[in-house]
Amino acid sequence: PGPVGRRGYWRTVGLTESIISELDTDHHFVHRSTIPTMHFQDSLPRLPLPKLEDSVKRYLAAQKPLLDDDQYRNTERIAREFGKGVGRKLHRELVEFDKKNKHTSYISDPWFDMYLCARDPVVLNFNPFISLNPDPKEAYNSQVVRATNLVVSSIKFLNSLKNEFLRPDIYYVNPKWSQSRLFKNFIRLLPTSVSWYGAYMVNAYPLDMSQYKRLFNSSRIPKLNKDELFTDERGRHLLVMRNGHFYVFDVLDPIGNILHPSEIQAQLIYILQDADRLPEFPLCYLTTEDRNTWAAVRQQLLEAGNEDNLQKIDSAVFCLCLDIISPKNDTELSHCMLHGHGFNRWFDKSFSLIITNDGTAGVNFEHSWGDGVAVLRFVNEVYRNSTRHPAIVPHSSPPALSATRCERLEFKLNDSIQSAINAARMKFKETNEKLSVRMFEFRKFGKEFLVKQKLSPDAVFQLACQITAYRQFGKIISSYEACSTAAFKHGRTETIRPTSILTKQCSHAFVEERSKHSVAELRNMIDECSKYHRRLQLEAALGRGFDRHLFALKHLSVSRGDPMPELFLDSAYQKLNHIILSTSTLHSPAVHLGGFGPVVPDGFGIGYNVFDTWVGCNTTGYLNRELQEFLRCLEYSLNDILDVLEGRPLV
Numbered sequence: 151p152g153p154v155g156r157r158g159y160w161r162t163v164g165l166t167e168s169i170i171s172e173l174d175t176d177h178h179f180v181h182r183s184t185i186p187t188m189h190f191q192d193s194l195p196r197l198p199l200p201k202l203e204d205s206v207k208r209y210l211a212a213q214k215p216l217l218d219d220d221q222y223r224n225t226e227r228i229a230r231e232f233g234k235g236v237g238r239k240l241h242r243e244l245v246e247f248d249k250k251n252k253h254t255s256y257i258s259d260p261w262f263d264m265y266l267c268a269r270d271p272v273v274l275n276f277n278p279f280i281s282l283n284p285d286p287k288e289a290y291n292s293q294v295v296r297a298t299n300l301v302v303s304s305i306k307f308l309n310s311l312k313n314e315f316l317r318p319d320i321y322y323v324n325p326k327w328s329q330s331r332l333f334k335n336f337i338r339l340l341p342t343s344v345s346w347y348g349a350y351m352v353n354a355y356p357l358d359m360s361q362y363k364r365l366f367n368s369s370r371i372p373k374l375n376k377d378e379l380f381t382d383e384r385g386r387h388l389l390v391m392r393n394g395h396f397y398v399f400d401v402l403d404p405i406g407n408i409l410h411p412s413e414i415q416a417q418l419i420y421i422l423q424d425a426d427r428l429p430e431f432p433l434c435y436l437t438t439e440d441r442n443t444w445a446a447v448r449q450q451l452l453e454a455g456n457e458d459n460l461q462k463i464d465s466a467v468f469c470l471c472l473d474i475i476s477p478k479n480d481t482e483l484s485h486c487m488l489h490g491h492g493f494n495r496w497f498d499k500s501f502s503l504i505i506t507n508d509g510t511a512g513v514n515f516e517h518s519w520g521d522g523v524a525v526l527r528f529v530n531e532v533y534r535n536s537t538r539h540p541a542i543v544p545h546s547s548p549p550a551l552s553a554t555r556c557e558r559l560e561f562k563l564n565d566s567i568q569s570a571i572n573a574a575r576m577k578f579k580e581t582n583e584k585l586s587v588r589m590f591e592f593r594k595f596g597k598e599f600l601v602k603q604k605l606s607p608d609a610v611f612q613l614a615c616q617i618t619a620y621r622q623f624g625k626i627i628s629s630y631e632a633c634s635t636a637a638f639k640h641g642r643t644e645t646i647r648p649t650s651i652l653t654k655q656c657s658h659a660f661v662e663e664r665s666k667h668s669v670a671e672l673r674n675m676i677d678e679c680s681k682y683h684r685r686l687q688l689e690a691a692l693g694r695g696f697d698r699h700l701f702a703l704k705h706l707s708v709s710r711g712d713p714m715p716e717l718f719l720d721s722a723y724q725k726l727n728h729i730i731l732s733t734s735t736l737h738s739p740a741v742h743l744g745g746f747g748p749v750v751p752d753g754f755g756i757g758y759n760v761f762d763t764w765v766g767c768n769t770t771g772y773l774n775r776e777l778q779e780f781l782r783c784l785e786y787s788l789n790d791i792l793d794v795l796e797g798r799p800l801v
């Protein structure tokens with residue numbers, strides 16, 4: 151798909167500017183930005199390619215705490231040889247490639263490949279979820295009212311995006327500029343080739359918006375060995391799932407008018423009544439399969455005459471899942487949003503908006519096309535719009551349905567497809583039964599306290615995890631914190647490695663040498679860890695990590711069919727990339743919870759946030775006992791840190 155150009159969508163449907171301006175803002179858009187959505191895209195800075203010697207240095211610094219002296223010496227030798235030999239050659243080629251591809255970043259293609267070539271099921275292994283706070287007005291939280299309002303707001307978001315009315319993502323160092331008319335009007339007049347520099351002059355950093363073109367009307371298509379991403383901007387229909395049945399109806403007319411909200415409500419009510427029982431062979435389970443299995447069955451589905459239906463699923467604006475369950479607590483909610491029962495999700499859809507029976511909403515998203523920044527922006531806007539400008543009010547009565555606009559998709563399933571669905575269902579059930587989800591809350595301090603202590607809240611949480619892992623496993627383990635590189639054109643993410651020599655020393659002191667150090671010494675260790683973590687965070691956000699660079703070099707070597715360089719065969723490299731603690735954080739007034747699965751069978755997935763006055767995390771893992779123990783130790787570590795920060799010795 152081509153990029154969404156200014157007015158691009160409307161031109162494809164043959165609209166003139168005058169008709170567009172007649173579309174009333176409140177009813178069709180989430181807002182109308184002065185600065186066009188894609189205004190900065192042409193002049194965004196490019197993701198820097200670090201110097202090879204810097205990446206080797208950073209790699210070794212991340213390896214050091216994980217290895218004993220002999221192992222480190224060996225890994226150091228291998229890395230240095232790589233830096234002088236084969237790595238240098240690969241790096242030079244990568245630099246050349248990067249120079250010739252100024253429209254993108256060096257990591258974009260390799261990162262798409264990383265996702266699309268992975269053969270594990272997307273559910274649990276890749277798709278994260280973000281769940282929304284309830285609508286503050288109690289009565290707006292019934293399933294149909296919430297679903298209708300969120301669907302309307304989502305389509306307004308889509309309209310805003312397609313018409314370039316959506317405000318560009320900008321990171322403001324000084325947020326006062328975000329409100330300033332002068333700033334917006336000045337920036338708007340700058341040509342797109344220099345607009346980024348205008349923002350930069352006032353310390354505002356526009357972010358890459360390229361991922362948004364795959365937010366709507368998009369699906370991941372399973373293919374043998376490498377999946378594909380599919381987008382059809384012409385799709386005007388919504389896919390609704392209920393009890394494993396598929397329904398589609400148009401939510402937009404050809405000129406971009408949103409179907410009247412009461413009509414949308416009426417369609418949803420019809421669907422709730424119509425889908426009263428599960429189909430015998432719920433097709434959705436196939437999207438929980440490993441990708442090659444699913445690719446083969448999808449081929450059979452096409453051959454059995456289901457092409458039109460699959461096309462409707464893939465091109466739908468997005469997928470709305472109307473669930474029959476009402477989760478009793480956050481753990482159940484997490485299970486529901488992360489994987490559900492499997493029969494009422496199309497996990498390949500770019501995102502699914504899930505509404506439970508009690509009106510709780512969340513988004514489960516496929517990860518290959520984009521990252522948390524884009525999805526969080528979408529969640530924030532639809533939450534805000536649906537709560538401030540709800541399209542329908544509770545108890546509003548929808549028009550009586552004379553003829554339903556919605557089509558139920560009926561699939562032709564032969565014996566072989568039916569047994570594939572049964573097999574997928576069994577596998578899915580087995581895997582899910584093994585997954586534990588555990589919530590954790592620590593109420594004794596939060597961001598406010600830590601900032602007063604001149605510490606980075608994120609660093610303190612990460613340090614607490616390091617101390618915890620050391621206490622639990624008696625050693626340092628490989629850890630990962632996701633960091634966005636959306637400040638660069640086609641940037642994705644970089645890894646922050648929260649393990650360092652400093653966190654190792656600190657963990658050792660907190661676990662093994664509790665009475666050996668004075669409170670002042672311990673406090674000093676925390677300060678040093680915080681400073682170092684801040685530096686790693688900044689470096690990662692500026693594209694100066696080592697993970698993506700080495701990954702791109704490895705990708706280049708593999709794609710050329712070269713023998714694998716020793717660096718990537720080194721068991722220490724593999725250990726570093728066997729991520730036991732996989733962590734990610736986000737903060738937003740719209741978000742209630744978020745989470746993702748562990749990335750290795752013996753690891754934990756840790757979604758966390760340091761709130762103003764408390765610390766919370768939502769953790770997942772296949773090893774239930776270990777996960778429980780981890781959280782018990784985490785509480786211990788946070789209490790220890792609090793003791794030291796308040797001047798009490800460790801006992």
Ligand code: BUJ
Nearest residue numbers: 278522632643734736744745757758766767768
């Ligand atoms: O690193 C990457 O390239 C992408 C990562 C991959 N991984 C998840 C494996 C780290 N993807 C993301 O980071 C996106 C994750 C989106 C969900 C984040 C959840 C954060 C939860 C915050 C709220 C927790 C509050 C708990 C309260 C009890």
